[in-house]
Amino acid sequence: MTRLQQLLFGQGFTYVTATGTYDRATRRGVAQLQSDRGLSGDPEGVYGPDTRASLEGGT
Numbered sequence: 001m002t003r004l005q006q007l008l009f010g011q012g013f014t015y016v017t018a019t020g021t022y023d024r025a026t027r028r029g030v031a032q033l034q035s036d037r038g039l040s041g042d043p044e045g046v047y048g049p050d051t052r053a054s055l056e057g058g059t
Contacts, residue, residue: 001026004047007055008033022047 005018005026013029031045033055041050 004055005029011055 001022002018002020005016005020008016008026008029009018011033013032016025016029019026027045030047030051033039034042034044034051037054039050039054042048
């Protein structure tokens, strides 16, 4: 979880803090990333396989 938060922060979602908990800010960051990248393979705010591939793949 901390890695996800670090990746989101590194992508400019500066409101996400590396707490290790899937909190409201993390969910918001994931949802915003999905929106920004036009991802629809995972439910909004859920860090599923499509979102993971986009974030960790750097696309």
